[in-house]
Amino acid sequence: MASTLPWELLRTFLGVLREGSLSGAARTLGLTQPTVGRHVAALEQALGQPLFTRSSTGLLPTEAARGLRGYAEQMETAAAALQRAATARDEGVHGTVRVTASEVVGVEVLAPVFADLxxxxxxxxxxxxxxxxxxxxxxxxxxxxxxxxxxEQGQLIARRVGDIELGFFARPDYLDRQGRPATLAELRGHTLIGFDTVTPFIRAGAKRLGGITRETFSVRCDSDLAQLALLRAGAGIGVCQVPLAAREPALERLLADQFSWPLQTWVAMHEDLRQNAACRVVFDALVEALSRHVAAA
Known part of the structure; x- marks a missing residue:
């Protein structure tokens, strides 16, 4: 076996493991499929054993590949930490900061924060x-x-900014036509806007919905932004963030005493970025903005 293994080969190995095919790994890594194939072949030659077998559904990892995965992921984490440490040495407030958030939070809450930043x-x-x-x-x-x-990852700096409450809402003109439900059971006689795919998050909160399931919804969509647009258009009754609805005089809350779903809201970043001025500025701005958003309910 070679005395050293180039990180690029191991990075490609992880890509194939996660995607299950050369083509999928190529798309994820920004490489060509032949390059991915060469990397896998080179790593197999260096290790002296096959790492994948072909099947009708793609590439299946061998027992050796499964055993190596944890070590390769440790190297991946170390490489990312090295990059963060190098970036943290930059002086002044400049650099690139990548923020991830849900669709509705990104569009409805973070857009003005980015503009101000x-x-x-x-x-x-x-x-x-x-x-x-x-x-x-x-x-x-x-x-x-x-x-x-x-x-849950121990290497993160995390700040809890509060709970964003979810509730049922609809436009008053829809309710004037169809009536205002007095109980959760009466929702079944209305046009309900809701999810199409049952996710672990949905399953965890199913009890809060009072027996409402996917089949109950007349309008189904997995996009939070699309559901909000449907509510604003008067298409029916749906779930919305209470702080967002507070900005919308055209939305009326329903059954507040019977349905409330608080979502813990956190801002998190890797601890290695605590010395990065740009990341600190963005982190603090997000905490401040989301704290105001939570308090606006």
């Missing part, structure tokens, strides 16, 4: 990655994350 710190380049999927801060998929669950 650019005015005050023109040397900071901001990236906003909107997704309801958790991004891994240890692998530096983002520098800072706004999360609705408590971070």
């Amino acid at each position: 650019r005015k005050r710190h023109p040397g900071v380049v901001l990236e906003l990655a909107l997704s309801n999927q958790l991004q891994d801060l240890l692998r530096r998929e983002a520098d800072i994350a706004v999360r609705m669950t408590a971070p």
Whole structure:
């Protein structure tokens, strides 16, 4: 076996493990498929054993590959830490900061925060990655994350800014036509706007919905932004953040005494970035803005 293994080969190895194919890894890593294939072959030659077997569904890792995964991920984390440490040595408030948040928080809450940050710190380049999927801060998929669950990774700096409450809302003109439900059971006689895909988050909060399931919804969509737009358009009754609805005189809350879903809200970043001036500025701005957002309910 070779005395040293180039990190690029191990990075490609992890990409193939996660994607299950050469083409998928190529897209994720920004490489060509032949390059990914060469990297895998070179690593197999260096280790003296096969790492993947072909199947009808893609590439399956061998037992040797599964055993190596943890070590490769440790190297990946170390490489990301090295990059963070190098970036942290920059002087002044400049550099690139990548923030991840849910769609609705990114568009409805963070957009004005980014605008203000650019005015005050023109040397900071901001990236906003909107997704309801958790991004891994240890692998530096983002520098800072706004999360609705408590971070569990020990190497993160996390600040809880409070709870964002969810409630049922609709436009008054819809309610004037269809009536105002007095109980959760009466919601079933209305046009309900809700999710299409049952996620672990939805399953965890299913009891709060009082027996409402996917089949109950007349309008289904997994985009929080689209659901908000449907509420604003008067399409029916749906769930909305209470602080967002407080800005909307055209939205009326329903059944507040029967349905309330508080979401813990956190801002988190990797501890290695605490000395990075740009990350500190953005982190503090997000904490301040989200604290105001929570208090606006």
